[in-house]
Amino acid sequence: MSPELFVGALGLAIAITFAWGFRSLTKERWQFLASYPVSREPDGSWKGVNLTWYGVFGAVAAVAASMLAAVLLGAIDIPLSASLMMVGALLAICLPAARIVARIVEGRRHTFTVGGASFVGLVLTPLLVRGMDQWVAPYFGTRMPVVPVLAALVVAYALGEAIGRLGCISFGCCYGRPLASSPSWVQQLFSRWHFVFHGPTRKIAYSGNLAGEPVVPIQAITACIYAVAALSGTWLFLRGHHAFALLVAGLTTHLWRALSELLRADFRGEHFPTAYQWLALASATFTVAVVLFVPSSPLNRTADITLGVKGLWDPLALIGFRVIWLATLAWMGRSTVTTSRLTYSVVPDHG
Numbered sequence: 291m292s293p294e295l296f297v298g299a300l301g302l303a304i305a306i307t308f309a310w311g312f313r314s315l316t317k318e319r320w321q322f323l324a325s326y327p328v329s330r331e332p333d334g335s336w337k338g339v340n341l342t343w344y345g346v347f348g349a350v351a352a353v354a355a356s357m358l359a360a361v362l363l364g365a366i367d368i369p370l371s372a373s374l375m376m377v378g379a380l381l382a383i384c385l386p387a388a389r390i391v392a393r394i395v396e397g398r399r400h401t402f403t404v405g406g407a408s409f410v411g412l413v414l415t416p417l418l419v420r421g422m423d424q425w426v427a428p429y430f431g432t433r434m435p436v437v438p439v440l441a442a443l444v445v446a447y448a449l450g451e452a453i454g455r456l457g458c459i460s461f462g463c464c465y466g467r468p469l470a471s472s473p474s475w476v477q478q479l480f481s482r483w484h485f486v487f488h489g490p491t492r493k494i495a496y497s498g499n500l501a502g503e504p505v506v507p508i509q510a511i512t513a514c515i516y517a518v519a520a521l522s523g524t525w526l527f528l529r530g531h532h533a534f535a536l537l538v539a540g541l542t543t544h545l546w547r548a549l550s551e552l553l554r555a556d557f558r559g560e561h562f563p564t565a566y567q568w569l570a571l572a573s574a575t576f577t578v579a580v581v582l583f584v585p586s587s588p589l590n591r592t593a594d595i596t597l598g599v600k601g602l603w604d605p606l607a608l609i610g611f612r613v614i615w616l617a618t619l620a621w622m623g624r625s626t627v628t629t630s631r632l633t634y635s636v637v638p639d640h641g
Contacts, residue, residue, distance in 0.1 A: 293528035315459040318489035325630040338630035345623020347457030352618040355450030362442035365598035441536035445523035452516035462492025466506030467555040540577035
């Protein structure tokens with residue numbers, strides 16, 4: 291399989307998914323996947339906990355990013371077990387960090403920030419790679435150079451971020467500015483292509499009071515930009531341009547995160563520039579610094595995409611990706627800002 295064929299197939303799958311998601315996920319029915327009872331109420335009904343599509347898309351994004359990281363690292367002959375250890379360690383760090391950073395910046399307990407988590411993960415990844423290279427590499431019989439490994443992980447992160455934006459659409463978070471109060475050029479640009487969210491339990495409704503209002507489709511714009519960054523970075527990586535892959539994927543995601551704040555209306559902290567913008571700019575600077583100053587010996591082998599793809603069928607991969615999906619869904623899918631009331635009855639004619 292050629293790198294162009296792999297990137298083309300991945301791009302087609304992303305395009306089909308986005309075409310459906312951008313049309314469908316603003317509808318009210320796409321916020322909650324299921325509800326389950328937890329306690330009986332005095333009136334005989336049950337208090338329920340809601341499972342969200344936000345969590346489902348977050349879990350899909352985590353698995354897609356993990357799979358792409360495994361493919362890219364496998365293509366340069368880094369064993370699947372080492373890749374899964376790396377991804378698992380990063381998820382164990384970044385999932386809690388998404389809540390902790392949001393609590394520090396926004397003062398809210400029941401929210402996530404992928405931007406804050408990505409900054410924590412980016413800063414710690416070179417240290418983690420160095421540690422694994424010293425500890426794990428002798429066991430696996432291969433070295434783990436910082437720049438190629440970090441490039442693979444950042445490219446995979448860009449893909450995960452792109453898919454994860456579908457979850458933001460379904461929950462109505464990370465929403466854009468209302469067109470009515472935007473500059474005229476923004477109104478003209480998005481006069482036909484905008485989002486209108488429905489449902490009182492969407493974050494855009496209870497936090498921004500913008501349900502039913504046309505808003506800038508910032509989640510879709512971000513998803514497309516990040517997807518292009520991931521596809522470009524994948525092609526560069528498979529062609530052996532690891533530093534360029536890291537710069538393209540890293541700078542695109544971080545600089546756009548800082549710029550996109552100008553088109554967002556959700557609460558981002560008390561100050562401007564926001565803390566998230568400063569974190570994004572710091573992440574971009576850190577990415578450039580890694581490329582310029584971190585020594586990384588060149589690989590003595592070219593990437594073999596077929597070898598990377600074959601690794602996905604390893605039983606360890608099949609189990610590992612399922613564990614990642616379930617763990618991410620359990621962490622992100624259980625809504626703590628909404629509740630439900632459930633009643634059960636027997637259908638008379640079917641009893």
